[in-house]
Amino acid sequence: MEKFARNEPALWMIQLFRVSKIYPPNYPALTDIHLHIEKGEFVFVSGPSGAGKTTLLRLLFREEEATEGQIIVNGRNITRLNGARVARLRQAIGLVFQEFKLLPSMSALENVALAAEVVGMSRTESRRRAFHLLRELGLKDKHDARPPTLSGGEQQRVAIARALVNDPILVLADEPTGNLDAEMAEETMRLFLKIHEKGTTIIIATHDSGLLRRFQHRVVLLQRGRLMADSKTAGRSMVSKVEP
Ligand SMILES: Nc1ncnc2c1ncn2[C@@H]1O[C@H](COP(=O)(O)OP(=O)(O)O)[C@@H](O)[C@H]1O
Ligand SMILES: [Mg+2]
Numbered sequence: 001m002e003k004f005a006r007n008e009p010a011l012w013m014i015q016l017f018r019v020s021k022i023y024p025p026n027y028p029a030l031t032d033i034h035l036h037i038e039k040g041e042f043v044f045v046s047g048p049s050g051a052g053k054t055t056l057l058r059l060l061f062r063e064e065e066a067t068e069g070q071i072i073v074n075g076r077n078i079t080r081l082n083g084a085r086v087a088r089l090r091q092a093i094g095l096v097f098q099e100f101k102l103l104p105s106m107s108a109l110e111n112v113a114l115a116a117e118v119v120g121m122s123r124t125e126s127r128r129r130a131f132h133l134l135r136e137l138g139l140k141d142k143h144d145a146r147p148p149t150l151s152g153g154e155q156q157r158v159a160i161a162r163a164l165v166n167d168p169i170l171v172l173a174d175e176p177t178g179n180l181d182a183e184m185a186e187e188t189m190r191l192f193l194k195i196h197e198k199g200t201t202i203i204i205a206t207h208d209s210g211l212l213r214r215f216q217h218r219v220v221l222l223q224r225g226r227l228m229a230d231s232k233t234a235g236r237s238m239v240s241k242v243e244p
Pocket of ligand 1: 051053054
């Protein structure tokens with residue numbers, strides 16, 4: 001516990017202390033992960049398929065519970081939480097997925113507004129926020145469009161608007177460019193950078209080593225559930241070694 005005393009809690013968005021995740025019956029997806037991420041950082045979690053990237057994100061929004069170790073998010077220990085506290089944690093986190101996960105029968109605006117309404121914001125305020133976010137993300141003319149009529153890049157922008165609607169302190173994106181062509185992927189990454197510039201902490205899981213080279217940010221490399229390298233401590237040279 002000495003570690004807690006030495007680390008300034010106000011600085012950290014994420015602190016993982018020797019975290020392991022074993023899926024039943026006996027599959028070690030993450031082993032002994034020790035990782036700190038500062039507030040306002042932009043971090044790629046990289047590594048080949050099966051390395052444990054998705055599991056790491058799922059631990060952070062408490063979709064999964066750690067088997068060993070401690071996880072602190074924004075100064076709160078989230079390792080063991082009851083249902084109400086899990087809900088509160090998730091309110092503070094914006095999630096973006098490879099497959100967008102939009103509701104196909106609702107308009108773009110409704111998809112975004114719903115995320116605010118379900119946490120208790122009024123319908124009027126939710127729609128107002130959704131309206132402004134969609135405009136900010138370049139979807140001014142697409143408020144009424146249903147997701148299946150939008151391009152992949154547009155759908156991902158709607159999903160990003162949804163992730164931002166409750167003013168998250170942390171955005172977690174799991175392979176957010178995985179279903180996009182190169183141009184759309186680039187555009188989506190620029191959006192994340194814009195959000196990051198406003199001070200939001202962003203963690204992006206990706207097995208796309210091209211992204212890591214084009215966007216020079218901290219890279220944490222996982223392999224077979226172990227943290228193999230961290231550019232923050234090793235320098236950028238490690239990124240050239242990252243090949244999925
Ligand atoms: N719910 C689960 N039950 C059992 N094993 C799982 C489960 N989810 C993931 N795994 C296994 O854990 C390992 C890490 O998976 P994952 O975190 O999805 O890796 P990545 O996102 O890097 O591809 C993989 O070998 C995967 O098969
Ligand atoms: Mg994954």
